[in-house]
Amino acid sequence: MYAPPPEPSLRVNFVSSLDGAGTLGGKSAGLSGPEDKRVFGILRMRCDALLVGAGTVREEGYHAVRLDQQRRQWRLALGMSEFPTLVIVSGRCDLDPAQPALADAPVRPIILTRAQAEPGALGEVADVIRAGDEHVDLVAAVGQLRERGFAQILSEGGPTLFGSLTAAGLVDELCLTVSPLLAGPGAGRITAGPELPAPANLTLRHALLADGQLLLRYGR
Missing domain, CATH: 3.40.430.10 (Dihydrofolate Reductase, subunit A)
Structure with missing residues (x-):
């Protein structure tokens, strides 16, 4: 399910809390779990x-x-x-x-x-x-x-x-694990920098459920 496309591509992988935090205590490991580590x-x-x-x-x-x-x-x-x-x-x-x-x-x-x-x-x-x-x-x-x-x-x-x-x-693909945690305020999002002139649209390729975590794959 994570086989890359036949053409050259750039894939991004992140984990996030339910409320959008990209880290816990400054690191992403606190948001992860066994299946996210497997991916x-x-x-x-x-x-x-x-x-x-x-x-x-x-x-x-x-x-x-x-x-x-x-x-x-x-x-x-x-x-x-x-x-x-x-x-x-x-x-x-x-x-x-x-x-x-x-x-x-x-x-x-x-x-x-x-x-x-x-x-x-x-x-x-x-x-x-x-x-x-x-x-x-x-x-x-x-x-x-x-x-x-x-x-x-x-x-x-x-x-x-x-x-x-x-x-x-x-960015051709985003693999995103959504962890079932509310991290609260303070942590940054998984993306940062200047505003985009227009949002980039991606299509959901799959959604897997494992130990309460959603393992999502989006592509162009």
């Missing part, structure tokens, strides 16, 4: 590249993107790479090269940044792709990822990256 793993197994904002890497404490042996063998049998490639969007290149997501990565990660940024030591642990001058040009950056053969791209946020991808017209 999380399936989506990572299905993607060629995992696209994440630098703030999310820091705040969520990202580890290296690794898969268990069964999922690695599944990917290899389909002609995919053994591991998906981690791609981090960072306009300021203010990441620690020793951060586990970079230093322990099984395949060399990619940093998407702007032309004037100085990657410094990040260039020793990751490939650097420049797109845009004052801000990262996501349309151009995704185009460069496509040229590298990354057909299926999965983004896990954060909210600002999700908002920017939406504004750029790059």
